[in-house]
Amino acid sequence: MTETAREPVLIFLFGATGDLARRKLYSALYRLYTRDQEFAVIGLARRTHTDETYRDLINDSLPSEVGQRKHFLERFYYRRLDITRPESFASLSTFCEELDARYHLHGNRIFYLSLAPCFFAEAAKQLKKSGLAETKGWKRLVIEKPFGHNKESSKELNDSLLHAFNENEIYRIDHYLGKEMVQNIEVLRFANPIFEAIWNRRYISNVQITLSETLGVGDRANYYDQTGALLDMVQNHIMQLLTLVAMEPPVRLETNDVRYEKVKVLKAVRPMNIHNVTEQIVRGQYSRGIDANRERLRGYLDENNIRSDSETETFVAAQFMIDNYRWQGVPFYIRTGKRMSEKATQIVIQFKKLPKNPYFHNVNHVGPNLLVIYISPDEGLSLKLNVKETGETGNTIPISMKFRNNALAMENMQDAYERLIADCIKGDSTNFTRWDEVAYSWEIVDSIVDSWKKRHVPVDYYEAGSMGPVSADELLEKNGHHWWPLMHME
Numbered sequence: 114m115t116e117t118a119r120e121p122v123l124i125f126l127f128g129a130t131g132d133l134a135r136r137k138l139y140s141a142l143y144r145l146y147t148r149d150q151e152f153a154v155i156g157l158a159r160r161t162h163t164d165e166t167y168r169d170l171i172n173d174s175l176p177s178e179v180g181q182r183k184h185f186l187e188r189f190y191y192r193r194l195d196i197t198r199p200e201s202f203a204s205l206s207t208f209c210e211e212l213d214a215r216y217h218l219h220g221n222r223i224f225y226l227s228l229a230p231c232f233f234a235e236a237a238k239q240l241k242k243s244g245l246a247e248t249k250g251w252k253r254l255v256i257e258k259p260f261g262h263n264k265e266s267s268k269e270l271n272d273s274l275l276h277a278f279n280e281n282e283i284y285r286i287d288h289y290l291g292k293e294m295v296q297n298i299e300v301l302r303f304a305n306p307i308f309e310a311i312w313n314r315r316y317i318s319n320v321q322i323t324l325s326e327t328l329g330v331g332d333r334a335n336y337y338d339q340t341g342a343l344l345d346m347v348q349n350h351i352m353q354l355l356t357l358v359a360m361e362p363p364v365r366l367e368t369n370d371v372r373y374e375k376v377k378v379l380k381a382v383r384p385m386n387i388h389n390v391t392e393q394i395v396r397g398q399y400s401r402g403i404d405a406n407r408e409r410l411r412g413y414l415d416e417n418n419i420r421s422d423s424e425t426e427t428f429v430a431a432q433f434m435i436d437n438y439r440w441q442g443v444p445f446y447i448r449t450g451k452r453m454s455e456k457a458t459q460i461v462i463q464f465k466k467l468p469k470n471p472y473f474h475n476v477n478h479v480g481p482n483l484l485v486i487y488i489s490p491d492e493g494l495s496l497k498l499n500v501k502e503t504g505e506t507g508n509t510i511p512i513s514m515k516f517r518n519n520a521l522a523m524e525n526m527q528d529a530y531e532r533l534i535a536d537c538i539k540g541d542s543t544n545f546t547r548w549d550e551v552a553y554s555w556e557i558v559d560s561i562v563d564s565w566k567k568r569h570v571p572v573d574y575y576e577a578g579s580m581g582p583v584s585a586d587e588l589l590e591k592n593g594h595h596w597w598p599l600m601h602m603e
């Protein structure tokens with residue numbers, strides 16, 4: 114990962130009026146602008162906008178405290194474009210050359226596809242056909258998730274992208290890889306000899322990865338009901354977190370060395386089959402419930418635009434096993450869901466217990482050491498240890514050693530999308546997923562989907578505002594484990 118300069122660039126933002134652009138991308142671009150990144154943006158979508166009304170839309174999506182808006186907004190231009198109408202691409206050539214010259218962008222281009230996945234292949238095809246992907250500078254394609262809906266479709270998509278872009282020009286974005294504490298996992302593991310030595314089956318009992326959300330499907334019902342939690346969160350974000358926790362140290366911190374190690378983990382994840390799928394995976398769907406403020410919450414089937422007989426899972430809990438020397442016998446438990454009691458992303462590494470030691474008076478109080486990686490909303494680490502209670506009780510008490518990332522200078526904090534767009538501008542694709550990572554993680558997920566279909570696995574209901582169905586607890590209890598309650602830095 115060599116640090117290279119961030120050159121000026123023209124960004125073609127497909128899906129400029131969409132939810133992701135408004136909620137995440139404009140504020141990420143604003144922060145890049147405040148860090149002296151030179152760019153201009155052509156926003157593209159079907160609905161009618163002038164440059165002015167488009168800038169109003171961007172302005173409305175920026176947080177209220179943002180200053181210096183005028184000069185920032187002036188870099189944004191809007192053009193109507195319908196992916197299904199190739200002629201709309203042709204008219205962009207002259208305009209982008211004009212912007213190249215006006216802002217001295219050297220022909221560098223990023224094509225950011227913030228579009229429904231059904232348009233990815235066609236967009237890439239039209240970029241090539243129209244000549245927009247031919248440029249005197251560099252070109253990069255940022256492609257949102259989901260990348261296909263199974264291995265076969267993802268391969269077809271990948272093949273079609275490769276007609277217009279080389280693998281090293283394709284940036285498959287997974288915004289979790291841009292999160293500060295996700296990027297910290299490698300450093301924590303490989304820069305600390307104490308962890309390096311014990312990060313294996315001899316000392317680790319189990320790993321628990323939780324990505325819980327309080328939101329329901331919101332206005333993404335059409336997408337979500339066809340997708341479900343397994344494809345929406347497990348195939349990408351959770352598999353990426355699992356690989357970072359489990360991978361071997363890369364030989365160098367070069368892009369392909371890191372990706373190579375991640376692929377090895379994915380290859381070693383034991384696939385599911387009709388025999389183990391019900392033992393190792395739980396699918397859930399939220400029913401009515403109440404939130405933390407005792408407000409009533411709708412069930413999934415009562416949500417707008419959801420089929421009343423939908424069997425789509427809004428929750429998944431699973432036990433993955435990694436068949437390599439380091440991790441043999443260590444369960445990696447994962448869970449993710451909508452409408453859970455709390456929004457949190459955290460990883461708990463539970464270390465093995467000591468053998469019984471009569472030397473301690475109160476041996477029952479000796480809990481396992483836990484390393485907690487807080488990814489969001491808290492950012493930090495805690496290490497739970499056992500110490501002697503002050504005084505003469507002879508008791509052992511748990512304490513927590515903490516590092517809180519949020520406490521560091523806020524002006525240095527970057528958001529995931531900002532960090533990843535900056536990486537893309539620098540040409541650093543380490544924190545984007547390579548094609549073989551995507552393919553292997555689809556293999557794992559395909560094995561689950563196929564087994565669910567063959568066994569007709571129904572959803573287990575959980576109350577909205579809870580931490581998932583009872584079956585998710587039973588999944589761990591079978592192994593003598595339990596989910597650690599979500600922890601907080603306070």
Ligand SMILES: NC(=O)C1=CN([C@@H]2O[C@H](COP(=O)(O)OP(=O)(O)OC[C@H]3O[C@@H](n4cnc5c(N)ncnc54)[C@H](OP(=O)(O)O)[C@@H]3O)[C@@H](O)[C@H]2O)C=CC1
Pocket residue numbers: 127128129130131132133134157158159160194195196197226227228229230232257258259
């Ligand atoms: N929203 C989120 O939180 C996240 C989204 N993503 C991914 O980001 C991508 C975008 O998602 P999101 O913003 O939510 O989707 P939206 O449906 O909100 O936005 C889609 C955008 O595409 C445009 N569009 C639709 N049809 C066409 C067409 N035929 N030609 C050109 N433009 C078109 C729409 O504008 P118009 O109607 O004017 O054409 C709109 O700007 C998806 O791949 C999604 O999976 C990933 C992570 C999180």
Ligand SMILES: O=C1O[C@H](COP(=O)(O)O)[C@@H](O)[C@H](O)[C@H]1O
Pocket residue numbers: 288326345346458
């Ligand atoms: O990719 C997605 O992620 C979000 C959750 O992201 P986070 O950064 O807020 O944790 C999820 O809501 C969405 O369904 C999914 O598509």
